[in-house]
Amino acid sequence: MKHMNKRSDVSAPEAGALEDMGELDACERPCVHDDRVERVRGRLLDDAAADGLAELFSLLGDRTRVRILHALSLGELCVCDISAALGVSGSAVSHQLRLLRTAKLVRARKEGKNVFYTLDDGHVHTLIGQGLEHVLER
DSSP states (O other): OOEEOOOSOOOOOOHHHHHTTSOOSSOSSOEEOHHHHHHHHTTOOOHHHHHHHHHHHHHTTOHHHHHHHHHHHTOOEEHHHHHHHHTOOHHHHHHHHHHHHHTTSEEEEEETTEEEEEESSHHHHHHHHHHHHHHHTO
C-alpha cells in the first residue's frame, strides 16, 4: 500500500528529537512523499559525478593519506619532511602522494633536488578543515 503525503509544510524533526524516536533505520509505515522525491530526483548526481565523488571519498579512507593531507593543510612540505613528521618511510609517502597527485588533491614543485607538495587548491583545504571539524565535534 502506498501512502502519499503531499503536505509541503512538513518539516524535518529537530536533531535531538530523532534520538527519542526509537528505530531509525526504516519508516514504520512505507510511504512516498512525491514532492520531496521529485525535488531530489531533479538534482541527483549523474553517474560520472557520483563515481568521481566516490573515488574522492575512497582516497580519504586511508589514514596515511589523510595525515598527509592534514600536514599539507598546515603548509608546504617536501617528501622528506612529510616522512619525518608522520614517521612513515619516504617510499610509502611517495606512493601515497602519487595517488593524491593523480586525483588532483595535491600538487608538486621541484626546487633543486627536493620536491615540495601543497594542497592543490582551496577546495581541498576546505574539505580537510571541515572534515576535521566534523570529526572533532563528536
